[in-house]
Amino acid sequence: MSASEKTKRPVRWHIAVFLAPAVLVYTAIMILPLFGTLQLSLFREVDQQQVFVGFDNFRILFGDPRWSDSFWNALFNNTWFFIIHMLVQNPLGILFAALLSSPKLRFSVFYRTAIFVPTILSFVIVGFAWKLILSPLWGIAPDMLSAVGLKSLFAPWLGKTEYALTTLSLISVWQFIGIPMMLIYAALLSIPDEVLEAAECDGITGMSQFWKIKLPLILPSIGIISILTFVGNFNAFDLIYTTQGALAGPNYATDILGTFLYRTFFGFQLQVGDPNMGSTIASVMFLIILAGVSIYLFGIQTRLRRYQF
Amino acid sequence: MAKATHSVSRSLAAHAILAAYTVIALFPVVVIIINSFKSRKAIFRSPLSLPDEETFSLIGYETVLAQGDFFLYFQNSLIVTVASLFFVLLFGAMAAFALSEYRFRGNSLMGLYLALGIMIPIRLGTVAILKLMVASELVNTLTALILVYTAQGLPLAIFILSEFMRQLSADLKDAGRIDGLSEYRIFLRLVLPLVRPAMATVAVFTMIPIWNDLWFPLILASAEETKTITLGAQVFIGQFVTNWNAVLSALSLAILPVLVLYVIFSRQLIRGITAGAVK
Numbered sequence: 001m002s003a004s005e006k007t008k009r010p011v012r013w014h015i016a017v018f019l020a021p022a023v024l025v026y027t028a029i030m031i032l033p034l035f036g037t038l039q040l041s042l043f044r045e046v047d048q049q050q051v052f053v054g055f056d057n058f059r060i061l062f063g064d065p066r067w068s069d070s071f072w073n074a075l076f077n078n079t080w081f082f083i084i085h086m087l088v089q090n091p092l093g094i095l096f097a098a099l100l101s102s103p104k105l106r107f108s109v110f111y112r113t114a115i116f117v118p119t120i121l122s123f124v125i126v127g128f129a130w131k132l133i134l135s136p137l138w139g140i141a142p143d144m145l146s147a148v149g150l151k152s153l154f155a156p157w158l159g160k161t162e163y164a165l166t167t168l169s170l171i172s173v174w175q176f177i178g179i180p181m182m183l184i185y186a187a188l189l190s191i192p193d194e195v196l197e198a199a200e201c202d203g204i205t206g207m208s209q210f211w212k213i214k215l216p217l218i219l220p221s222i223g224i225i226s227i228l229t230f231v232g233n234f235n236a237f238d239l240i241y242t243t244q245g246a247l248a249g250p251n252y253a254t255d256i257l258g259t260f261l262y263r264t265f266f267g268f269q270l271q272v273g274d275p276n277m278g279s280t281i282a283s284v285m286f287l288i289i290l291a292g293v294s295i296y297l298f299g300i301q302t303r304l305r306r307y308q309f
Numbered sequence: 310m311a312k313a314t315h316s317v318s319r320s321l322a323a324h325a326i327l328a329a330y331t332v333i334a335l336f337p338v339v340v341i342i343i344n345s346f347k348s349r350k351a352i353f354r355s356p357l358s359l360p361d362e363e364t365f366s367l368i369g370y371e372t373v374l375a376q377g378d379f380f381l382y383f384q385n386s387l388i389v390t391v392a393s394l395f396f397v398l399l400f401g402a403m404a405a406f407a408l409s410e411y412r413f414r415g416n417s418l419m420g421l422y423l424a425l426g427i428m429i430p431i432r433l434g435t436v437a438i439l440k441l442m443v444a445s446e447l448v449n450t451l452t453a454l455i456l457v458y459t460a461q462g463l464p465l466a467i468f469i470l471s472e473f474m475r476q477l478s479a480d481l482k483d484a485g486r487i488d489g490l491s492e493y494r495i496f497l498r499l500v501l502p503l504v505r506p507a508m509a510t511v512a513v514f515t516m517i518p519i520w521n522d523l524w525f526p527l528i529l530a531s532a533e534e535t536k537t538i539t540l541g542a543q544v545f546i547g548q549f550v551t552n553w554n555a556v557l558s559a560l561s562l563a564i565l566p567v568l569v570l571y572v573i574f575s576r577q578l579i580r581g582i583t584a585g586a587v588k
Contacts, residue, residue, distance in 0.1 A: 018403040023419075026464070029438065032441075034431075036434065037433060040436055096327065105323060106324075114331040115327075117334060118337075120521075121521070122539045123521065123539075129560070130337060133337060140356050206319070258432075285433055289433075
C-alpha cells in the first residue's frame with residue numbers, strides 16, 4: 001500500500017538524497033576512469049600530442065613481436081595461474097567446507113579460523129614468508145625435507161623457470177582457499193534440515209547424500225566462486241610483484257597480465273612508461289574479464305536451477 | 310553399532326584432514342612470529358624451535374621501532390581503512406535503502422549499474438584514475454586513497470545490503486511512517502540497526518583488501534608521509550634485506566592489527582554470509 005500512496009507524491013527528493021553520494025563517487029572514480037582508459041587505448045602520443053590511431057595499439061600488442069611475445073606469454077601464464085586455482089583451490093575449498101559443516105564436528109570454529117587466516121594477510125607478508133621458507137639459503141624447506149629423508153626432492157622452486165609459476169599459483173591457492181571454503185560453508189548451512197531428513201528417510205546418507213543432495217543445491221555457489229576466481233586471477237598482480245619483482249622473473253616465467261600492465265604503464269629499468277600501451281593492455285584485460293563474466297551470466301547461471309526454500 | 314563405529318572413523322578422518330591443512334595454513338605465520346623473537350644466530354641455526362632463555366631477543370623490534378616511521382605508516386593505514394569503511398557502509402546503506410525500499414523509474418537499471426563494479430576490477434581504470442588525481446592535485450594525499458577505496462567497496466556493499474533490506478518486514482517501517490517519522494529517520498533509527506550483521510559481513514570483505522592493498526598506495530601515495538603499512542613494510546624489506554631480525558619483526562607487527570580486526574568481526578561474518586546474497 002505504501003508504494004501506491006507514494007507514487008502520488010510529486011517529487012520524492014529523499015530517493016535522490018539516498019542514492020546521490022554512492023552514485024557520484026562510484027561514477028567519478030570507477031566508471032569514468034574505466035571509460036577513460038578504454039579511450040586512451042585508441043590514442044598515441046606523437047610530439048607531445050595525443051593522436052587518434054584507432055585500433056592500431058591493439059594491432060601492435062597482438063602482432064608486433066616486440067610486444068606480442070610478452071603479451072601472449074603473460075596471457076598464457078595467467079591462464080595457467082587460473083587453471084591451477086580451479087583445479088586445486090576450489091575442490092579443496094569445497095572439501096573443507098563439507099567436512100566443517102558435518103554436524104557435531106568439534107573444533108570447527110578453530111579450523112575455520114585457521115584456514116581463513118592466510119586470506120587476511122597482506123601479499124607482502126605472504127610473499128616474503130614463502131620466499132624465506134622456500135629459499136635454498138635460509139632453508140626451512142630443505143632442512144625439513146632432509147629430516148624425512150627427501151632432500152633430493154628439493155629444488156629452488158621460485159627460482160627455476162619451469163616451476164616458478166606453478167609454485168606461485170599454489171602459494172596463491174594457499175592464501176585464498178578461505179574464500180571458497182566460507183562461501184560453500186554458508187551455502188551448506190543454509191540447506192534446510194527437512195531436505196536432509198527426507199533424504200535420510202530414503203536411505204541416502206553419508207557420501208551419497210553429499211553427491212546426490214547437497215552438491216546440486218550448492219551448484220550456484222560453486223558458479224559464483226568460479227567467476228570470482230576468474231576475475232581475481234586475471235586481475236592479480238601483488239603476489240608476483242612482491243615475490244618476483246616487477247620483472248616477474250626468472251626470465252619472465254611468472255609474468256601475468258597485471259605485472260605486464262604495471263611495467264608497460266610505469267616503465268622499468270631501460271623501458272620508458274607508456275600510458276597509451278598501458279591502457280591498451282588494461283582494455284584487453286577488461287575485455288577478457290567482461291567476456292568471462294558474460295559467459296558465466298548468460299551461459300551458465302541461467303542454466304543453473306535455483307531452489308527456493 | 311556398526312553405524313556408530315563407521316561415524317567415529319569418519320569423524321577421525323575429517324579431523325585428520327582438517328588438522329593437517331591447519332598446520333599448512335598456519336605454518337608460515339608461526340615461523341615468522343617465533344623467529345621475530347629470536348637472536349640472529351638462532352634464526353639460522355634452528356628456525357623451527359621456539360625461543361628459549363638463551364635465544365630470546367627483541368633486537369628486531371627495537372630496530373623497527375627506532376626507525377620510527379612505522380607508527381606513521383600504521384596511522385596512515387588506519388585512517389585510510391576506517392574512513393573508507395565508514396563511507397562505504399554509510400553511502401552503501403543509503404543507496405541500498407533507496408533501491409530496496411522505493412519503487413521508482415530506473416530502479417533495476419540503477420541496481421545493475423551499481424552492481425557492474427563487483428565484476429570489473431577498479432584497477433583497470435588506474436591510468437585514468439592517476440590522471441584524475443593529478444588534475445585535482447590529490448596525488449600523495451590520503452584523500453585520494455580513501456576516494457578510490459570507497460568507490461571500490463560500494464558495489465559489493467550495495468548488493469549485499471539491499472538483499473538484506475528486502476527481507477526486512479514492511480510493517481515496522483509503515484508503523485514508523487504512521488507515527489510520523491521522516492524517511493531519513495526510518496533509515497537511521499529502524500533500518501540501520503536491523504542490518505548490523507550484514508554490515509559486519511560487508512565490513513570484513515571491504516576492510517581486508519583495503520588494509521592489504523599495495524597497488525594504489527604504490528601509484529597514488531608513495532610519498533614518505535602518506536605510505537601505508539603494506540607499502541612501508543615492502544620498502545622496509547628492501548632496505549633491511551640482510552637484517553632478518555628487523556624484517557621478521559616488521560612482518561609480525563603488520564600481521565597483528567588485521568588479525569585483531571578480523572577477530573572482532575568474524576562472529577558476525579558467517580551469520581552475514583549465510584543469511585545474505587550469495588546463497
